[in-house]
Amino acid sequence: MTTPSQATASSSSQADHAAVAGFGGGLAVAGVGRVDAKVALDFAAALFGLVMIAPFLIIVAVAIVLDSKGPVFFRQTRTGIDGKPFKIFKFRTMRVQEDGHVVTQAKVGDSRVTRVGRFLRKTSIDELPQLINVLRGEMSLVGPRPHALAHDQLYGREIPAYKERFAVRPGLTGWAQVQGSRGETPTTADMERRITLDLWYIENRSLLLDIQIILRTVWTEIARKTNAY
Numbered sequence: 490m491t492t493p494s495q496a497t498a499s500s501s502s503q504a505d506h507a508a509v510a511g512f513g514g515g516l517a518v519a520g521v522g523r524v525d526a527k528v529a530l531d532f533a534a535a536l537f538g539l540v541m542i543a544p545f546l547i548i549v550a551v552a553i554v555l556d557s558k559g560p561v562f563f564r565q566t567r568t569g570i571d572g573k574p575f576k577i578f579k580f581r582t583m584r585v586q587e588d589g590h591v592v593t594q595a596k597v598g599d600s601r602v603t604r605v606g607r608f609l610r611k612t613s614i615d616e617l618p619q620l621i622n623v624l625r626g627e628m629s630l631v632g633p634r635p636h637a638l639a640h641d642q643l644y645g646r647e648i649p650a651y652k653e654r655f656a657v658r659p660g661l662t663g664w665a666q667v668q669g670s671r672g673e674t675p676t677t678a679d680m681e682r683r684i685t686l687d688l689w690y691i692e693n694r695s696l697l698l699d700i701q702i703i704l705r706t707v708w709t710e711i712a713r714k715t716n717a718y
Contacts, residue, residue: 530630553581556606557604557605563582563615565579567635569658570659577635578622579618582603583601583602584603629657630661648684
């Protein structure tokens, strides 16, 4: 198995999705049995998780409604496996709902974030509705985190290996995130580091690695060692 340090990033939206799909479709995903086991685990875990935390999700939804005007869920176009677009589910944490060619990343002290939203983002509770995306087969529990379409288009032009991350389903959490590469990416170098980690995961992925990442994610959230805001 290679190490993360050995993994390197190689040096209108319909057209962009077509280009991504063509690239991603040419990448072989080794181990059909392994992939099937991962899909089954994702579905079972997502279903169990949603059932178990349903009362908590209802409480969060009520808090969002009472705190600010707008829908409970925020839906935004993201790029999935083989470059196929899908709508990601999140609890709404902002007063705006950007889903176009320009999407501004959240920053420290961002005035767009609501009071409840600030807590949800800090604890990553806003991400829990993505279990719905996992049930629908659009996401996995573990994989490269999906970015806004506008960011896919931007970094896809600036980082040659960026599109290779579309060879697998995007995840609720990933290797990059447990390595501290989450939150805002103010420079291209920050995104390049994240892509390097994503590609290392794709090359070395396994059910055991997925379990390790999930456990590390839980510990990170408990300890609140996060760059999200």
